[in-house]
Amino acid sequence: DQQVKQNSPSLSVQEGRISILNCDYTNSMFDYFLWYKKYPAEGPTFLISISSIKDKNEDGRFTVFLNKSAKHLSLHIVPSQPGDSAVYFCAASARYGGATNKLIFGTGTLLAVQP
Amino acid sequence: DTGVSQNPRHKITKRGQNVTFRCDPISEHNRLYWYRQTLGQGPEFLTYFQNEAQLEKSRLLSDRFSAERPKGSFSTLEIQRTEQGDSAMYLCASSLGATDTEAFFGQGTRLTVV
Numbered sequence: 001d002q003q004v005k006q007n008s009p010s011l012s013v014q015e016g017r018i019s020i021l022n023c024d025y026t027n028s029m030f031d032y033f034l035w036y037k038k039y040p041a042e043g044p045t046f047l048i049s050i051s052s053i054k055d056k057n058e059d060g061r062f063t064v065f066l067n068k069s070a071k072h073l074s075l076h077i078v079p080s081q082p083g084d085s086a087v088y089f090c091a092a093s094a095r096y097g098g099a100t101n102k103l104i105f106g107t108g109t110l111l112a113v114q115p
Numbered sequence: 116d117t118g119v120s121q122n123p124r125h126k127i128t129k130r131g132q133n134v135t136f137r138c139d140p141i142s143e144h145n146r147l148y149w150y151r152q153t154l155g156q157g158p159e160f161l162t163y164f165q166n167e168a169q170l171e172k173s174r175l176l177s178d179r180f181s182a183e184r185p186k187g188s189f190s191t192l193e194i195q196r197t198e199q200g201d202s203a204m205y206l207c208a209s210s211l212g213a214t215d216t217e218a219f220f221g222q223g224t225r226l227t228v229v
Binding site for chain 1: 119121146148150155156157158159160163171206208210212216217218219220221222223225
């Protein structure tokens with residue numbers, strides 16, 4: 001049972017334009033969401049996170065939006081740069097009772113930013 | 116370097132052999148996690164430690180897998196009697212453990228069982 005879904009395996013965007021990566025989840029107990037970026041042969045690198053008490057969090061070129069009623073979140077990258085080309089993973093955590101912060105990951109979206 | 120460190124980066128082993136991986140977390144982090152990633156998938160949770168206590172193990176972690184964090188600092192993950200299906204990237208991550216804190220990952224150990 002895939003609790004975190006990234007339905008677009010890949011996305012291609014022109015440099016300078018907006019990249020929008022989407023993520024859906026099924027577990028209503030998830031209350032903390034993160035985006036990671038991963039280059040080949042490296043571990044995931046943390047990008048940005050959002051708590052369920054918010055609907056938007058912004059950090060530089062990266063903005064994450066959370067729609068709890070739709071169980072959907074998205075990552076916007078503006079403007080996109082060639083160095084942003086990587087696999088992006090959405091992850092979610094259910095922190096009930098101050099628990100593990102165990103992350104459940106989606107399958108990833110490969111972003112290619114064309115110069 | 117104050118990031119999460121994993122050794123070795125690559126390991127090739129014959130089926131049936133035992134292998135051990137090491138993870139050194141960020142020094143002030145009390146939570147340590149092990150994940151496994153196969154091609155085309157996201158990282159899958161294996162187990163987690165709060166200091167030296169192993170508090171959760173995934174059903175993915177068969178009896179051939181054992182993890183330790185004896186002094187609440189570095190951790191080891193051992194796989195006994197390796198099988199070809201164990202071939203994957205093994206990722207270690209650490210976090211402060213407080214609410215709203217992200218986990219930081221190491222570069223992983225790529226295991227190939229031949």
